[in-house]
Amino acid sequence: MKADPKGVLTGAHYIDGNYAIAEGALAAGCRFFGGYPITPSTEIAERFVQRAPHVGGLFIQMEDEMGSMNAVLGASWGGVKSMTCTSGPGFSLMMENFGLGLMLETPCVLVNVQRGGPSTGLPTLPGQGDMMQARWGSHGDYEVIALAPDSPQEGFDLTIHAFNLSERYRMPVLMMTDECVGHMTEKVVIPSAEGIEVEPRRFTKKPPSEFLPYEVDESLVPYAPIPGEGYRFHVSGLTHDEQGYPVINAEAQDKLVRRLVDKVKKNAADICKYEEKDIDGADVVVLSYGITSRVVQPAVEMAKKKGIKIGQIRLIVVWPFPEERIRELAGSVKGIVVPEINLGQMVLEVERCAAGRCATILVAHAGGGVHDPETIFQAIKEAAK
Numbered sequence: 540m541k542a543d544p545k546g547v548l549t550g551a552h553y554i555d556g557n558y559a560i561a562e563g564a565l566a567a568g569c570r571f572f573g574g575y576p577i578t579p580s581t582e583i584a585e586r587f588v589q590r591a592p593h594v595g596g597l598f599i600q601m602e603d604e605m606g607s608m609n610a611v612l613g614a615s616w617g618g619v620k621s622m623t624c625t626s627g628p629g630f631s632l633m634m635e636n637f638g639l640g641l642m643l644e645t646p647c648v649l650v651n652v653q654r655g656g657p658s659t660g661l662p663t664l665p666g667q668g669d670m671m672q673a674r675w676g677s678h679g680d681y682e683v684i685a686l687a688p689d690s691p692q693e694g695f696d697l698t699i700h701a702f703n704l705s706e707r708y709r710m711p712v713l714m715m716t717d718e719c720v721g722h723m724t725e726k727v728v729i730p731s732a733e734g735i736e737v738e739p740r741r742f743t744k745k746p747p748s749e750f751l752p753y754e755v756d757e758s759l760v761p762y763a764p765i766p767g768e769g770y771r772f773h774v775s776g777l778t779h780d781e782q783g784y785p786v787i788n789a790e791a792q793d794k795l796v797r798r799l800v801d802k803v804k805k806n807a808a809d810i811c812k813y814e815e816k817d818i819d820g821a822d823v824v825v826l827s828y829g830i831t832s833r834v835v836q837p838a839v840e841m842a843k844k845k846g847i848k849i850g851q852i853r854l855i856v857v858w859p860f861p862e863e864r865i866r867e868l869a870g871s872v873k874g875i876v877v878p879e880i881n882l883g884q885m886v887l888e889v890e891r892c893a894a895g896r897c898a899t900i901l902v903a904h905a906g907g908g909v910h911d912p913e914t915i916f917q918a919i920k921e922a923a924k
Contacts, residue, residue: 546594547732556720557624559691559727560650561586563698564622566735569648570596571621573610575603575629578662579718580652583624604629608636612645616774618740618766620702624650626718627660630669631676637711638677639776641799644753644761646705646740648698650714652721653829653880655906665718666906667829667880671887673713674858680796682803684810685713685858687828691725697855703738704810708802709760715857717880719830719909747771751781753795759802803859812856813864821850823922824868825876826889828854830909835878838915847923857885865892874898874922878915880906898922 543549547566554562561583564572572591574584588598601607607623614621625633630651640647653669655661669676673685684704688694698714705712743750743762752772753761764770777785778792803810818824823842827835832853842849852868854861865888868875874897877886886901893899902918904910 543732546590547729547735548590549729549731551726551728553724554691554727555582555722555724556688556691556694556716557582557652557722558586559694560624560698560714560716561590562727562729563695564648564702565590565594565596566695566729566732566737567620567699567702568737569620569622569702570594571611571614571619572596572598572623573601573607573614573621574598574623575601575607575625577604577626577629579654579721580624580626580650582721583650583652604632605636608633608640608649611647611649612636612640612643615645615647616643620646622648622650624652626652627654627656627662627669628658630672634672634676638679638681640711641677641681641683642776643774644709644799645711646709647711648701648705648714649711650698650716653715653717661907663718664907665830665880665909667717667831668884668906670715670857670879670881670884673715680800682800683713683858684708684710684803684856685715686812687715687854687857688720689829689832689853690720691723691727693855694720695727695729699735699737703736706738706740707760708806709741709763710803713858715829717829743770752783753779753781755798759798759805807859810856810859811861813861814853814855816851818850818852818868820848822848822873823876823919824850824852824872825878825915825919826852826854826885827878828857828885831878831880834909834912835915837912838919841912841916842919842923845920847919849919854885860888860892862892865889866894869893869896872897873924874900876900876902876915876918876922878902878904878910878918880904880909
């Protein structure tokens with residue numbers, strides 16, 4: 540393996556989605572990985588382990604998923620871009636410290652390669668059953684950012700984007716991929732470091748004597764202290780003030796939690812990312828994400844051959860959900876078809892935003908495989924009536 544001085548393994552490669560995610564993390568400047576092996580995500584850690592010595596990175600296998608997430612948070616506060624990966628049961632275990640990362644406003648990336656569940660479920664087979672857990676899996680009020688690649692190339696590209704978002708909004712960001720994308724081998728083109736946009740940490744420009752770890756400007760995002768330069772700070776998962784010290788009352792809670800929520804909500808239009816195709820004049824729209832976005836293509840072609848006016852919307856960022864766009868579509872189409880490898884999760888958001896103005900049809904799959912395109916085609920025909 541030959542990498543440029545910044546660690547980017549440039550050129551065209553035939554690698555699976557998990558390897559592509561690891562390469563994307565390295566290209567984004569990630570130099571710490573705290574992990575615990577779990578199928579079907581382990582190849583991300585394996586690739587990072589192989590490549591870390593070439594770029595000055597560090598991998599630590601922790602005792603469990605809770606320790607892994609904590610190690611990632613600690614590394615980030617030490618000034619290093621950091622990440623972890625997991626699946627299913629491990630994602631559940633990481634949720635407590637994911638919430639801690641949100642409260643501490645710690646930039647990092649958590650990758651969930653989804654498999655069939657619940658519990659240990661189907662370790663080697665695909666699912667998309669963690670989408671609502673991604674949004675609501677930790678306790679309290681908060682907003683999340685979560686991305687869903689549909690190919691190894693997007694695994695690379697979106698991992699870089701996830702790191703950039705984590706730095707921009709100073710928070711943990713989720714990559715919600717799946718076993719199919721994780722283990723799919725395709726061509727992945729990696730540009731030179733100069734061709735990759737990497738967002739740096741927002742370090743403070745104030746001297747240590749004037750720095751407050753949670754002081755914000757109009758962006759609502761605090762600046763980070765520069766490690767090793769004399770900055771002293773306290774961080775706590777308790778409700779805290781601008782100095783980081785606990786303040787246990789309703790007024791402090793309202794001020795802090797509203798800001799944590801608003802820094803995402805007020806920037807949702809910039810964060811949301813989706814791809815549309817043939818929307819104008821469509822009677823039916825198929826909404827999909829992850830591997831299901833590829834499975835729907837034969838069904839869409841079947842519908843076109845039957846003369847159905849059909850469009851597509853693919854969620855690239857799944858959280859925040861593109862509420863306004865779905866409301867617009869609901870007012871102009873007969874139905875929105877939502878195939879998912881679960882028994883109904885993101886479809887609930889579609890129903891909420893559609894608010895009865897068009898039909899919302901779930902094409903459910905309990906996991907362990909992907910849809911038969913014929914079942915999606917039948918739902919499209921039903922929506923077109």
